Amino acid sequence: MPNENSTAEGSRSMNADGSPLDVGKSQDSRVQHGKKEGLPGAYAPGSPESQPLLNGDRARASHRSIGQNAAEGNLVEEVESLQGRMYKTRQRYHIFVQDSKIVLNTLIGINLVWLVTTFIVDxxxxxGLLHFSNRLTSFNDLCLIFISIVANTLNLWSNKVGLYSRLDQGLNIVLCLMTLFNLFLTLIISYTRRRIGFIGAFTYLWASLTFFAGAVLDWYLYYYFKEFNASSEDYDETPTSEGNSRHTIKEWVSIGVRNSVKCLIFVFYVFFTLNTLLFTIDVGSLTRGVKDVTTEASASYDAFHWVDKEHTYQLHITCYGDLFAKEKDAQPIVLFDHGSLDTAFLSATWIQELYHLNRVDRYCTYERPGYGLSDSAPAPVSIAMVADALTYALVEDAKIKGPFSVVGYDIGGLYAQVFTAKNLDKVESMLLVESWHEDILLKNYLQRLLPPDKDNKDPDDVSNLPVEIKRHNGFKLWWQGIWSTLGIKLQTSWLLAHHGSKERLFGRDLQYQGKFIRSKFLESVTSSLLSYKDVLNGKEKLRDIKLSVASSNQLIKKSPQWGNWQRDLTKLSAKTQEWKILNGGHEVYKYGSARKELQDVLLRLLGDKDRY
Incomplete structure (x- = not known):
């Protein structure tokens, strides 16, 4: 009797018309459809020999099979080998996650300590890290360190294969390059390169390293993502959570939040970079003719001068005329101290006009720390500290010995008083123009430390300051300082108002510079008490100084208290020459008649008899 199996095999080798069946072609066809129907354990549709397993193409072995054939053994070996590879991949992945958590937590801890230290020091x-400190101190360093903390926190939070995102990886690379580009812009200009210091440059490098580390972590996550996906495709079971390319709702939310924050950081960096670029252009154009003078200066010059032997920081000093004239009847050098929200570029134009008219022979102006091109001073800073710095810069570094006739406008009047008290042998006379009274330093001091409250302004209170005398709230200054890193106001100054570099560094747009806002924060919050004591200590020394006072009639009408303060200023010296009430507002240099009257007061103080 013929063998049943051979008969069945023969029947399967014939087509319906009796022609031989191409076995190889038939098997290839079955393999191409992804179903190895000829192999034991594979499910063939309609076959009674095997039953399909749920959610798969493989089938349970036939109940008529005895033992295990070679094909099934190979399949078991492949599965075991695949499981071994997946185990090793998972093991490496978990080690990577643990190590990266340790590194990221360490970086976050360092950033937090650095942030607090920078806040206190600046x-x-x-x-005392003067040789390493940033002489351009503003709010940039704080923002970069804070962004580094945010970036490292996001890296720590999303350090999972299931949260990998190509967008996040691309943003990390772009942000790293943008940070390095900002550092490049800072270093290509001699002025900023000499002042940024090691700590300032390292802050940029640290921020770029943070984004670079994020990109490296994303690369590793992408590597494990591919490994798990490849293993899931080979191993025909339900894919593991690591290798599943589909995300849960929780994962989508996490990815969305992280990418949204990174996009906001990218937008910040766009404005930050534009602000750095604009500052680089402005400084580059205005410092070409400014020299670092350390020996005896020329007659008329524009230079930076150190404020002490330790070379802590430099002041920008500009002088006109023959500063070293030896004639006995030569006019004293007019030394101008600018106001709270301006520099000599705006408020000393009336003196410049007298110089061009040959009525003033020589004069000097300077910018206080944080203003214009002068460096940022280390905190804390007070009026006496600035007066000592100016004395060293003029007398020791620039070799300008005087004598001086000091003119102080607005808050510059307080600086003029302290400078005069410290240099009685070098100062012949003093003119106070719309000068502050020392009581303004302490007026509403506690309120300036608290969040602003508009309800406490009583219009009937005659002691209220005029709006022209601006005392800034510490919280407002801090908020303005953070926004200054974006430079939005400065960008609009040239895009819309078509202002030039001098306006942004010396003029109307100076108030939007981060370096300037920091100096106002120090003046308002940390320096008022020190400066108040400085002014009081110098008052007794001014009794024999020749003094003139010029005040605005408009401010006296607005605030009786302002009039009382101006009257007190006339009593500083027993040799007060005159108290002139000018016909104009607080910015007297903008009013024609007030400007002319003020020029006459100065010429009379200098001893120009032709003006009587």
Whole structure:
């Protein structure tokens, strides 16, 4: 009797018309459809020999099979080998996750300590790292360190294969390059390169390293993502969570939040970079003719001068005329101290006019720390500290010995008083123009430390300051300082108002510079008490100084208290020459008649008899 199996095999080798069946072609066809129907354990549709397993193409072995054939053994070996590879991949992945958590937590801890230290050093108390400190101190360093903390926190939070995102990886690379580009812009100009210091440059490098680390972590996550997906495709079971390319709702939310924050950081960096670029252009155009003078200066010059032997920071000093004239009847050098929201570029134009008219022979102006091209001073800073710095810069570094006739406008009047008290042998006379009274330094001091409250302004209170005398709230200044890193106001100054570089560094747009806002924060919050004491200590020394006072009639009409303060200023010296009431507002240099009257007061103080 013929063998049943051979008969069945023969029947399967014939087509319906009796022609031989191409076995190889038939098997290839079955393999191409992804179903190895000829192999034991594979499910063939309609076959009674095997039953399909749920959710798969493989089938349970036939109940008529005895033992295990070679094909099934190979399949078991492949599965075991695949499981071994997946185990090793998972093991490496978990080690990577643990190591990266340790590194990221360490970086976050370092950033937090650095942030607190920078905040204290830049705004309250200097620890003495002068040779490494940033002489362009503003709010940039704080923002970069804070962004580094945010970026590292996002990296720690999303350090999972299931949260990998190509967008996040691309943003990390772009942000790293943008940070390095900002550092490049800072270093290509001699002025900023000499002042940024090691700490300032390292802050940029640290921020770029943060984004670079994020990109490296994303690369590793992408590597494990591919490994798990490849293993899931080979191993025909339900894919593991690591290798599943589909995300849960929770994962989508996490990815969306992280990418949204990174996009906001990218937008910040766009404005930050534009602000750095604009500052580089402005500084580059205005410092070409400014020299670092350390020996005896020429007669008329524009230079930076050190404020002490330790070379802590430099002041920008500009002088006109023959500063070293030896004639006995030569006019004293007019030394101008600018106001609270301006520099000599705006408020000393009336003196410049007298110089061009040959009525003033020589005069000097300077910018206080944080203003214009002068460096940022270490915290804390007070009026006496600035007066000592100016004395060293003029007398020791620039070799300008005087004598001086000091003119102080607005808050510059307080600086003029302290400078005069410290240099009685070098100062012949003093003119106070719309000068502050020392009581303004402490007026509403506690309110300036608290969040602003508009309800406490009583219009009937005659002691209220005029709006022209601006005392800034610490919280407002801090908020303005953070926004200054974006430079939006400065960008609109040239895009819309078509202002030039001098307006942004010396003029109307100076108030939007981060370096300037920091100096106002120090003046308002940390320096008022020190400066108040400085002014009081110098008052007794001014009794024999020749003094003139010029005040605005408009401000006296607005505030009786302002009139009382101006009257007190006339009593500083027993040799007060005159108290002139000018016909104009607080910015007297803008009013024609007030400007002319003020020029006459100065000429009379200098001893120009032709003006009587």
């Amino acid at each position: 705004f309250f108390f200097n620890i």
